[in-house]
Amino acid sequence: MSNTHIDLNKRHSEKPEFSPERMAQVKELMNRLPEGKHKSALIRILHMAEEDFGGWLSIETMDYVAEILNIQPIEVYEVATFYTMFNLDPVGKYVFEVCRTGPCMLVGSDQIIEYIENKLDIKVGQTTSDGMFTLKTAECLGACGYAPMLQCGKKYHEHLTKERVDEIINTYRSGQVPN
Amino acid sequence: MGRKLLLEYDHVPGIETFDVYRKNGGYRSVEKALKSMSPEQIVEEVQKSGLRGRGGAGFPTGMKWSFLAKPEGVPRYLLCNADESEPGTFKDRYLMERIPHLLIEGMIVSSFALGAKLSFIYIRGEYMWILDILEKAIDEAYANGFLGKNILGSGFDLDLRVMPGGGAYICGEETALIESLEGKRGNPRMKPPFPAVKGLWGCPTVVNNVESIAAVVPIVNDGGDEYAKIGLGKSTGTKLISAGGNLVRPGVYEIEMGITVEEFIYGDDYCRGIANNKKLKACVPGGSSVPILPAHLVTKTATGEDRLMTYESLADGGFASGSMLGSGGFIAFDEDQCIVRNTWNFARFYSHESCGQCSPCREGTGWMEKVLHRLEIGQGTMRDIDLLADINKKIEGNTICPLGDAAAWPVAAAIRHFREEFEWHVTHPEEAQMRNFGLLKNVIVA
Ligand SMILES: Cc1cc2nc3c(=O)[nH]c(=O)nc-3n(C[C@H](O)[C@H](O)[C@H](O)COP(=O)(O)O)c2cc1C
Ligand code: SF4
Ligand code: FES
Numbered sequence: 001m002s003n004t005h006i007d008l009n010k011r012h013s014e015k016p017e018f019s020p021e022r023m024a025q026v027k028e029l030m031n032r033l034p035e036g037k038h039k040s041a042l043i044r045i046l047h048m049a050e051e052d053f054g055g056w057l058s059i060e061t062m063d064y065v066a067e068i069l070n071i072q073p074i075e076v077y078e079v080a081t082f083y084t085m086f087n088l089d090p091v092g093k094y095v096f097e098v099c100r101t102g103p104c105m106l107v108g109s110d111q112i113i114e115y116i117e118n119k120l121d122i123k124v125g126q127t128t129s130d131g132m133f134t135l136k137t138a139e140c141l142g143a144c145g146y147a148p149m150l151q152c153g154k155k156y157h158e159h160l161t162k163e164r165v166d167e168i169i170n171t172y173r174s175g176q177v178p179n
Numbered sequence: 180m181g182r183k184l185l186l187e188y189d190h191v192p193g194i195e196t197f198d199v200y201r202k203n204g205g206y207r208s209v210e211k212a213l214k215s216m217s218p219e220q221i222v223e224e225v226q227k228s229g230l231r232g233r234g235g236a237g238f239p240t241g242m243k244w245s246f247l248a249k250p251e252g253v254p255r256y257l258l259c260n261a262d263e264s265e266p267g268t269f270k271d272r273y274l275m276e277r278i279p280h281l282l283i284e285g286m287i288v289s290s291f292a293l294g295a296k297l298s299f300i301y302i303r304g305e306y307m308w309i310l311d312i313l314e315k316a317i318d319e320a321y322a323n324g325f326l327g328k329n330i331l332g333s334g335f336d337l338d339l340r341v342m343p344g345g346g347a348y349i350c351g352e353e354t355a356l357i358e359s360l361e362g363k364r365g366n367p368r369m370k371p372p373f374p375a376v377k378g379l380w381g382c383p384t385v386v387n388n389v390e391s392i393a394a395v396v397p398i399v400n401d402g403g404d405e406y407a408k409i410g411l412g413k414s415t416g417t418k419l420i421s422a423g424g425n426l427v428r429p430g431v432y433e434i435e436m437g438i439t440v441e442e443f444i445y446g447d448d449y450c451r452g453i454a455n456n457k458k459l460k461a462c463v464p465g466g467s468s469v470p471i472l473p474a475h476l477v478t479k480t481a482t483g484e485d486r487l488m489t490y491e492s493l494a495d496g497g498f499a500s501g502s503m504l505g506s507g508g509f510i511a512f513d514e515d516q517c518i519v520r521n522t523w524n525f526a527r528f529y530s531h532e533s534c535g536q537c538s539p540c541r542e543g544t545g546w547m548e549k550v551l552h553r554l555e556i557g558q559g560t561m562r563d564i565d566l567l568a569d570i571n572k573k574i575e576g577n578t579i580c581p582l583g584d585a586a587a588w589p590v591a592a593a594i595r596h597f598r599e600e601f602e603w604h605v606t607h608p609e610e611a612q613m614r615n616f617g618l619l620k621n622v623i624v625a
Binding site for chain 2: 032033034037039040041042043044046047075078079082083084085086100101102103105106107138139140141142143144145146147151154155156
């Protein structure tokens, strides 16, 4: 259970609004569900909102999503606070989620986490001062055989070593996505 | 190397596309089922096959299907459970990533068998890139007339959607999955009513694991009897095993059920032994929720027989000296691994993932995590070890869903088989910390 609460002071400077293309996608999603069951699209739409509005969900973003789905804002807050993937605080441009669960630990995830902390000079849960990276830990991400690993956005980086971590960080810093 | 029913073509270049998949015999089962079989006949074949649910519980799939209520005028739903979050398990991912059309083919045939006209694949939110792969494959299936209206002119209509979760292990539990799919928090429901009677949106629903649904394809193609010839006893067919931890060659393997555990760990076709020339210390054979086995009980049962990769053999000896096949998440520990640390790590996982609606689970998993952490960092007492057993008893059987039990049993098993190691942490607090590779300062509690 993620014991997250919503900090009402954290806001976006502008009102969030989906681009017309995104809005079309959202409507399509809702239309593909049976009549009156469009609330089922909530989690998917929250993922989209997070992607579009800076990697996290502010109160305004959640209220906006509630409006689109025509449901009560509390129905969105409930969901956003339950699922650990949703960030309720601002995050860096790239969020590293390093798996810390057993199978990854057996092959050195603790050391990788420590290495990234030192390298970026932040602790788990923090963001670098230039706003580039946030470091988080995650529970088993379904990559145990390719461990240690970290997830950044849609991308899984597997078979991590210290050298590989260096490479990944440098590539993201240069504005590219490492493969 | 044994027979492969699911992963036979996983290395064919382009197999993720409709054309290549079709050229390699894909979608034959849909043609056969829709053109020459009745839904009841398919259920019958699945029953004959002896297929048991591959999501962890091992419940016979054909029997589950036969329980589905069929009230007039009420839609029925088939939900594919692709939440795959049990630590150690990554087989469904492999299948969906490599051969997405196999799952789609299985969904079509299974939906036809159950009379579902709208089916869902619920996939864990972290697998978002696989969601993209699946949606692409689904579009291809629509374009080729295997999804949508009047499939292959049979009069059968089916729509298939993929829906992501948001990072919550509990949504793999079938009723939590249903809640989540309805756009709510993933709190498991009280049973009864069972999903077969009241599931998604209050309608009769079947929830099946990715691998179970994929297995329906060879069952329909070759017949249930043919499928049942593979394997041993009530463990029929092939099983995907995802192997991780300290192995030379971790990864996903399709095995014929009945090979020995020894062959699986050490054989050339499989994991090729323990990495770095080390020795095996322990093994969790079926995902983090199943009991850990010490090395001497991994390859042999307590009575000295070869331990086999089957539901029955892995469970041989019950909780005293056996474990479970579970989800097929096979985790090997080498001689240097600390069982206390791993037990704490898993306890932290369950505490983190408890949905919080039953107090024995919410509080109990939190307490277990705290006490194990204390022991792990050398600040525990002998009484703490007994305290753990006590917390265990308070959780077991007192919760809405099995997550509470899944959290408690592995702790009990670890203490049962490695009590000395727990005691050693109490009597040698400083060395216990050394064994953490000097990482005590790095212990992440949050
Ligand atoms: C806490 C918990 C987590 C579960 N996670 C999964 C999962 O990730 N995938 C899965 O297929 N089944 C999972 N299950 C089992 C499902 O509840 C259900 O039994 C299964 O999806 C049924 O499919 P099957 O009969 O094909 O195995 C989980 C059960 C529990 C209690
Ligand atoms: S046992 Fe735990 S996870 Fe399951 S319903 Fe109760 S609190 Fe939630
Ligand atoms: S334990 Fe890290 S991906 Fe499974």
